[in-house]
Amino acid sequence: MSSSRLHFRLDAQATGSRARAATFRTLHNEVLTPLFMPVGTQATVKAQLTRTLEEAGSQIVLANTYHLLLRPGPEVFRRLGGIHKFMSWDRSVLTDSGGFQIFSLPHSRSMSEAGAVFQSYLDGQTILLSPELSIETQKAIKSDIMMALDHCVASTAAESIARAAMEITHRWAERSLAARGDSPQAIFAIVQGALYPELRRESVARLAELGFDGFAIGGLAVGEGKSEREEICESTAELLPCDKPRYLMGVGTPLDMLEAVHRGVDMFDCIIPTQVAQRGAVFTSRGYLQMRRGVYKFSDETLDPGCNCPTCTRYSRAYLHHLAKTGETLGWQLLGKHNIHFYHQLMREIRESILAGRFLELYRAKREFLHEGDMDNPTRVPKPGRKRSIRLGQYEVHIAREGFASIRHVASGEIMHSRTEPMEEAQRLYVEQSHLAARLRETATEPLVIWDVGLGAAANAMAAIRCYEVQAVREPVRSMQIVSFENDLDSLRLALQLTDLFPYLRHSGPAGIQKAAQWQSKQHPGLSWSLVYGDFLETVIDAEPPPDLIFYDMFSSNTCREQWTLETFRKLFAACRGRAVELFTYTCSTSARVALLAAGFHVAKGRNAGEKEETTIAFTPAADGDTAGRYDLLSSSWLEKWNRSGAKFPAELPADEFDSFERMILAHEQFLSCQEVRGERRIFDGL
Numbered sequence: 065m066s067s068s069r070l071h072f073r074l075d076a077q078a079t080g081s082r083a084r085a086a087t088f089r090t091l092h093n094e095v096l097t098p099l100f101m102p103v104g105t106q107a108t109v110k111a112q113l114t115r116t117l118e119e120a121g122s123q124i125v126l127a128n129t130y131h132l133l134l135r136p137g138p139e140v141f142r143r144l145g146g147i148h149k150f151m152s153w154d155r156s157v158l159t160d161s162g163g164f165q166i167f168s169l170p171h172s173r174s175m176s177e178a179g180a181v182f183q184s185y186l187d188g189q190t191i192l193l194s195p196e197l198s199i200e201t202q203k204a205i206k207s208d209i210m211m212a213l214d215h216c217v218a219s220t221a222a223e224s225i226a227r228a229a230m231e232i233t234h235r236w237a238e239r240s241l242a243a244r245g246d247s248p249q250a251i252f253a254i255v256q257g258a259l260y261p262e263l264r265r266e267s268v269a270r271l272a273e274l275g276f277d278g279f280a281i282g283g284l285a286v287g288e289g290k291s292e293r294e295e296i297c298e299s300t301a302e303l304l305p306c307d308k309p310r311y312l313m314g315v316g317t318p319l320d321m322l323e324a325v326h327r328g329v330d331m332f333d334c335i336i337p338t339q340v341a342q343r344g345a346v347f348t349s350r351g352y353l354q355m356r357r358g359v360y361k362f363s364d365e366t367l368d369p370g371c372n373c374p375t376c377t378r379y380s381r382a383y384l385h386h387l388a389k390t391g392e393t394l395g396w397q398l399l400g401k402h403n404i405h406f407y408h409q410l411m412r413e414i415r416e417s418i419l420a421g422r423f424l425e426l427y428r429a430k431r432e433f434l435h436e437g438d439m440d441n442p443t444r445v446p447k448p449g450r451k452r453s454i455r456l457g458q459y460e461v462h463i464a465r466e467g468f469a470s471i472r473h474v475a476s477g478e479i480m481h482s483r484t485e486p487m488e489e490a491q492r493l494y495v496e497q498s499h500l501a502a503r504l505r506e507t508a509t510e511p512l513v514i515w516d517v518g519l520g521a522a523a524n525a526m527a528a529i530r531c532y533e534v535q536a537v538r539e540p541v542r543s544m545q546i547v548s549f550e551n552d553l554d555s556l557r558l559a560l561q562l563t564d565l566f567p568y569l570r571h572s573g574p575a576g577i578q579k580a581a582q583w584q585s586k587q588h589p590g591l592s593w594s595l596v597y598g599d600f601l602e603t604v605i606d607a608e609p610p611p612d613l614i615f616y617d618m619f620s621s622n623t624c625r626e627q628w629t630l631e632t633f634r635k636l637f638a639a640c641r642g643r644a645v646e647l648f649t650y651t652c653s654t655s656a657r658v659a660l661l662a663a664g665f666h667v668a669k670g671r672n673a674g675e676k677e678e679t680t681i682a683f684t685p686a687a688d689g690d691t692a693g694r695y696d697l698l699s700s701s702w703l704e705k706w707n708r709s710g711a712k713f714p715a716e717l718p719a720d721e722f723d724s725f726e727r728m729i730l731a732h733e734q735f736l737s738c739q740e741v742r743g744e745r746r747i748f749d750g751l
């Protein structure tokens with residue numbers, strides 16, 4: 065028998081997967097897992113009645129301690145007898161501790177052993193959110209499950225920072241547990257440790273000793289890539305005690321949840337179902353639908369033929385399209401109702417499949433379609449085998465065998481993003497590698513500046529904008545300014561004429577850049593984009609403001625030789641003005657890397673892309689401290705390869721400068737710090 069207040073019982077464990085089904089009991093109801101918890105930030109799930117939630121099968125609703133502490137304040141809950149009566153909801157409530165919200169505050173917060181100090185966004189009052197105040201507030205709210213206050217850092221933080229945050233989290237966990245006292249409310253601890261498996265192990269071991277009723281895997285979905293997140297989720301879930309619930313906070317899409325259940329997680333919460341509904345989108349058994357699309361204007365069909373929710377049984381797609389188009393609140397409500405139903409239905413099917421011993425079958429089948437767009441009315445229409453040759457200026461559209469479109473430079477035949485879909489490659493190489501999401505969460509008054517060198521068909525800029533928009537709707541983020549460099553807008557113009565082939569361009573940004581060379585987001589005042597038109601070698605010199613990140617995505621030196629020379633990189637290095645700057649590029653050519661080194665950058669291996677086994681990351685010496693240990697720097701084996709290379713010296717370098725150039729590379733700070741290279745140096749010196 066578990067000592068837990070939740071009387072947790074494991075009902076079944078899937079075979080060939082870590083997925084499990086369990087039952088536990090809160091102060092209000094019996095809870096069946098795996099389960100999804102709708103988010104009711106302000107003691108309301110946005111635009112939904114509690115009766116709707118009951119009918120959809122919601123078992124627990126999440127409320128935010130941080131927001132409720134500020135307004136209406138704990139006294140209201142004390143006098144009115146807690147949140148259940150207050151919001152007319154008689155099933156369970158889980159309250160978070162407020163830690164994550166404070167972590168996400170862009171300004172005016174500071175952390176100490178005592179707690180987190182922040183300024184109220186309502187009246188400017190300074191508040192110390194200690195573990196004790198958090199628990200006291202959650203006790204006033206009378207939630208069924210409380211969360212211990214944790215110290216969250218970006219998942220990409222250095223190990224020393226991640227360790228310090230984890231240790232504070234452990235001490236706060238003990239204080240939170242003590243503050244609960246003999247209250248019948250359950251309490252979960254939050255495992256921290258960023259992306260370091262050893263820290264995660266330590267965190268689980270420490271927290272498991274303390275007698276919590278359940279555990280959350282915290283510190284994820286804050287900057288890392290999808291595969292990193294899944295790995296840490298799996299390895300952490302595996303370490304957690306099997307007789308307590310496991311909760312992955314803030315996750316996610318239906319596919320994310322399916323993947324996490326497979327990895328051993330029981331509980332989820334996310335604002336996505338109601339949030340995408342507000343923007344007119346729904347998850348269905350026929351894919352993800354954007355109801356504002358014109359294809360639904362005359363559609364008499366039900367929203368989702370596989371769903372029996374009140375929206376689907378009563379309204380046509382044509383009506384829902386109309387409501388979404390006109391921005392009516394009822395559209396938000398009806399689509400949200402369906403999405404919540406869809407999430408719960410998915411979790412019920414998952415549970416049944418685990419109990420029936422066929423989870424893996426279901427997992428494979430669901431995985432196939434959960435990432436799909438509208439399968440019946442696809443937005444992309446390339447016919448396999450039929451080549452479309454659409455051309456503008458020096459560029460034409462190329463349709464890959466896999467069916468996606470990209471832009472080809474006619475004269476050289478070079479294709480931008482030839483093997484991977486443009487947005488996918490942009491996400492992998494530029495957005496994820498630069499940890500853009502985590503940077504947006506950093507506290508800073510200055511905007512984050514991205515130089516997008518080689519605008520092309522705007523895939524990289526749009527991937528960055530999409531990242532910003534996703535982050536900004538979740539939590540406050542710092543401002544972001546994209547500066548694109550391009551001397552020929554034809555590839556963007558061409559792609560903008562064919563948005564059926566380049567769907568990511570259906571956004572007000574690219575049109576603004578094409579028309580006015582600048583764009584300012586209406587939804588997000590902190591998000592802007594401008595174009596510097598002209599030859600990069602000239603425009604780079606006075607370009608403003610200086611960058612924090614550079615996405616260097618020019619055509620290769622075969623098509624565009626002058627963009628990869630030592631001179632160009634020297635100018636680019638100078639334009640960084642001594643700041644901490646990181647540069648990402650798809651190439652791994654020896655000549656480009658040596659030119660970057662000679663210009664003063666430190667150079668490391670980037671992740672693979674398409675047919676390339678690796679790509680390249682460069683950073684200025686000022687960024688050395690931030691990047692320490694994060695990147696795989698080129699080392700002596702690369703120097704050997706360079707020494708044998710036919711492209712050892714930049715093409716424009718006069719022969720009498722070869723010796724000094726070689727010495728300069730060998731003496732580069734990056735290699736001097738590497739012990740084994742010292743021996744190599746002598747070999748080179750003897751040449």
Ligand SMILES: [Zn+2]
Pocket residue numbers: 367368371372373374375376377402403405
């Ligand atoms: Zn429905």
